[in-house]
Amino acid sequence: MHHSAAFTEISNLLGDRLTQSKSDLDLHGRSESHFPPMPPEAVAYPETTDEVAQIMRICASHDCPVVGWGTGTSLEGQAQAPHGGLCVDFSRMNKVLSIHPEDMDVTLQPGVTREALNTELRATGLFFPVDPGANASLGGMAATRASGTTAVRYGTMRDNVLGLEVVTATGEVIRTGTRARKSSSGYDLTGLFVGAEGTLGLITELTLRLQGQPEAISSAVCAFPDVGSAVACVIDTIQMGLPMARIELMDPASVAAVNAHSDMDLPETTHLLLEFHGSDSGVTEQAETFGEIAAEHGASGFDWATRPEDRTRLWTMRHNAYHAILASRPGSRAVVTDLCVPISKLAQAIEETRTDLAQAALPGPILGHVGDGNFHAILLFDEGDTAATERAKEVHHRMVQRALALGGTATGEHGVGIGKRPYMNEEHGGSWGLMGQIKQALDPQNILNPGKLVPPRN
Amino acid sequence: MHHSAAFTEISNLLGDRLTQSKSDLDLHGRSESHFPPMPPEAVAYPETTDEVAQIMRICASHDCPVVGWGTGTSLEGQAQAPHGGLCVDFSRMNKVLSIHPEDMDVTLQPGVTREALNTELRATGLFFPVDPGANASLGGMAATRASGTTAVRYGTMRDNVLGLEVVTATGEVIRTGTRARKSSSGYDLTGLFVGAEGTLGLITELTLRLQGQPEAISSAVCAFPDVGSAVACVIDTIQMGLPMARIELMDPASVAAVNAHSDMDLPETTHLLLEFHGSDSGVTEQAETFGEIAAEHGASGFDWATRPEDRTRLWTMRHNAYHAILASRPGSRAVVTDLCVPISKLAQAIEETRTDLAQAALPGPILGHVGDGNFHAILLFDEGDTAATERAKEVHHRMVQRALALGGTATGEHGVGIGKRPYMNEEHGGSWGLMGQIKQALDPQNILNPGKLVPPRN
Incomplete structure (x- = not known):
């Protein structure tokens, strides 16, 4: 172990929340993708920003690498530890700190997952829209600038983080941004830390924009003769300014995989998966306009899902598509x-x-x-x-x-x-x-x- | 003159596009705001990125300050030259380089003004929405992270710049971003240069997002008993998720000033100025919903402007409000x-x-x-x-x-x-x-x- 002196100091700080057990190291060295395991030498489970800052100062004084960990669902090995050192697992910093319904924002710790946040928000009439599929932590989603199926309407993490608390490489605690909706006060440090993948600092708190739950939601799936006609339909839809909440493509091979994995029976041709958010009449109008555009491009077999359980089934199928394809x-x-x-x-x-x-x-x-x-x-x-x-x-x-x-x-x-x-x-x-x-x-x-x-x- | 050696070299490069005339120095030392004049020692009018890069290398070798200049309409002295040196005026780099209607983006030089861009876009059915009031240059708007009346719907320059070409302090030409709608490829340098006010580099080219011209536009002005009720109406409107294109407040003193300056006869009480963008039926629905919310907060005297010339009159009044207030x-x-x-x-x-x-x-x-x-x-x-x-x-x-x-x-x-x-x-x-x-x-x-x-x- 190169960094045992650092780990001894951190162990004095955290007690058994600093571990070097093989199972913990293995878990924090893996990735969801094809990379070989690259485990850290130790894993820390801080509970407060102050603990993260102290950990950072100890690691700095011992030249020990520090890698942040949310849920380990990133796909490019961002949370693996090719140089060893310490993994900082944020799973115990998982509290929603304050919800401001009037301002449509929330402040929370980085270990809160997007599903946990949306469960907590349910009673407020608000939701957090960014949806990368995996039930990732919001700290990890910010660090990797995540997006997913709803970015076409609500943007990526770049567009939905108002401010951050960050522990820098020297263990200083800084704040970026404010709760104001916009600012021209200096360099956009929030935007710099979002997507920096933990290479510039560790995110210890986030303030996120929220959206009002739409009055009406309607989802659909429809079939196209080929990829080209589906994409042409998407281009026309975007150019019409139709405010699609989701518009997703699956090619015939993807459709075959999800049919087998999610017990669906879609025709094995190219499909678009759609969702519309808005007022009752707005959603109806959008769906009609989309239907006209789609018909011009040879769409058929529209299957509408307006009940929540049907929509959930549709998007669960989409979110599981990666695993369905691997399982194929x-x-x-x-x-x-x-x-x-x-x-x-x-x-x-x-x-x-x-x-x-x-x-x-x-x-x-x-x-x-x-x-x-x-x-x-x-x-x-x-x-x-x-x-x-x-x-x-x-x-x-x-x-x-x-x-x-x-x-x-x-x-x-x-x-x-x-x-x-x-x-x-x-x-x-x-x-x-x-x-x-x-x-x-x-x-x-x-x-x-x-x-x-x-x-x-x- | 501290930097005459630099100016001699730049003069060899630009000929009479490098000037030290008193009128030019005075013009480029002023601000729209209360700051005293702070003129540069010379003004350069480059025509190409390569010229900007050469200018930058010359200035670096002579430790000569470099200040970018668009139209000089910023309000915090951003383009003044408190340390003298060279002002780089981008007014000759004013070409729209390529419009991609299918992708709804445009690439242009920094000296193009927002009004010139929108004139050029008219035939495409697209427009650039950010509107700070002044007919500022788009390079300046990016450098200062401008926003204005439409940010509530379309965001600020932060949200509408896809990519930049930048000349760095060493005279290197770099590119940030791409024409793709989103990216998670490394630090968000585009976002770092937007709002950096020319302290990190000179913007020599921009790629901007465009919007489709809405099918229907409707503007209105309405009166409220006091500021509190107008603001409460705004809060309710935002929380309803009504996609307002503009929602502006003027207090009684502002109304008095624009009445005198723009030959209006609004009652001298608090007003909201509104604009709705959307489909015909969407705009009608939005206006009705807003009317109901406003009535609950005591609004009266709705005056609708659906004809283009009436809308222009309304927003020209708003844009001239600062000068109206000064003139009062x-x-x-x-x-x-x-x-x-x-x-x-x-x-x-x-x-x-x-x-x-x-x-x-x-x-x-x-x-x-x-x-x-x-x-x-x-x-x-x-x-x-x-x-x-x-x-x-x-x-x-x-x-x-x-x-x-x-x-x-x-x-x-x-x-x-x-x-x-x-x-x-x-x-x-x-x-x-x-x-x-x-x-x-x-x-x-x-x-x-x-x-x-x-x-x-x-």
Whole structure:
């Protein structure tokens, strides 16, 4: 152990809330994705901001890496510990501190999960809209700039965090933002910490925007003859200014997987999954307008879900799609891709990906948040099949190059972590170096989540 | 002249587009607000990014300050030159480079003004919604994180800039963001440069989100018995989730000023100015719902403006209100305040301000973007009346302290510049120091707009 002196001090502070048990280290070294385990050397379970600040000061004095942990559901290895050190698990900092219904905001600790928050909000008539699928912690969602199915309407974490409390690399506790709806008071530090993946500080408190629960919600699924016509329908819908709450695509392979996994019987063709939020008449009008646009693009088989339990079934199916796709080939592992392109290039990006996958003889079901131009191909290969693993990585590389050439990004919502770091230079050029300069200024010892996001230190 | 060697080199590059004429220096040293003139030593008119990069490298090699200039309409002295040096006037970089109607975005040079952009967009069915009143340049609006009357619906510049091209302190040209609608690829540098007021780099190109022109627009003005009832109406409206495009307050003194200046005859009581955007039926439904809420709060005298020319007259009146208020007391100058608080605290913040103004015997008409919790009191005093000037500054100081105590910010939309810098430590504490660390990392020579926003260097 390199950092036993640090752990002794932290153990004096936390007692048995500092652990080095093998099961805890294993749990905090894993990822939801294809990366090998990278366990920390110890796991701390702080209960207060002051404890986090003290932990940070101890780690700084011993040059010990510090990696934040929410629920471990990120997909690019953001919470793994390639340089060992301490994992700070925020699961005990899970309190909603204050709800302000009049201002439609909430202040809470980072370990609160989005489902727990929405349960707590139910009586207020408000909800927190960002929904990445997994029941992630809100601290982790902020750190990774999460988004998901509702971003087309409500934005990503970038748009829904009003302010933060952060413990910096030196153990100082700072606050960014206010509860005001807007501010032009200096650099947007809230925006800088959101998406920084714990490389600039540890988030210990968040103030989030909330939304009023819509008077009416209506969901639907409908079938299209092919991916191109579904995407053309999405483009027309967005351009009409129709305020879609969700608009999701599943290609035939994805539909086949969810049919098997979630006991559905959708025709095995391309589908859009939709949701409308608004007043009763507004939702009716939106649905009618969408129906007209969809019909022009050959849509059929509209199946409406207006009862809450039917909507829940539909979106649970969508949220479980990744696991359904993995289960469609037992023993397989996956490279999850996450391109986001200008919407006019979306059909081209998807079609070229499908051609590439066919030529590489790789299964790669496609689904995505097409209202934002964001889609995932789940590149499947059998565990241990090194040739197929290589082909998956090569397809991924070409997909990223295609997205960049089309004016897009390698990662619409999953973040950088370990998996997308090899593409940062290609995507950002000199800007990546500038990210490194900011990191160097705020964490000169490089103890905050080292090995992630920014360029390696010389 | 301290920097004549730099200006000689820049003159070799630009010819007569580098000027030291007195009229040019005077023009670029003034502000729209109460600050004394602070002219630069020379003004450059670059036409290309490459010229800006060369200028920046020359200035870096001579330690010469560089201040960006759009239209000079900022209100906190952001474009003045307290340390002299070079003013870079972007008025010749005023081309719209590419419009992508399908993706609803536009790429343009920083000198394009918002009115010029909207004229150019007219045929596309799209518009750029951010409207600070002044016909500011879009580069300046991004640099100061401008907002204005439509932010309640469409957000501020923070929400509407997709990507930037920036010349850094070393003269490197970098790009931030992409044309994709969202990204989780690394630090949000776009958000860092938006609102940095030219202290981290010079913006040489912007990609902006556009909106579809609404099918229907309806504006109205209505009267309330007092400020409290108008604000209570706004709170209820926001909580109902009514998607107001604009919701503006004018107190009786502001109404009196615009009546005189814009040849209106509104009753001299508190008013709300409104605008609804949507489908025909949507706008009708919104207006009806708003009418019901307003009636509960004692509103009367609804005057609807559905014809374009009537709407233009209404919003021109609002945009000219600052000048109307100045003109209401010939020979007076003004401290413009810019508080933004959580909306539940808005009535309290305005009422306490009115009491404070009455006790200080200072005229201070109040108007604001109340849907965001943002309001301005225009503190008037006769030029040369030092006692009244002092009282205005004291009232401003107390207003800021009140806003911070209520969970708000000293500056909702005008920025920091020179005027709000004295309040930065109080508002941000340790975060202000962190802004200084970022500034030190990206501009170690402190040549980019020195004397603004960040803490003074030791």
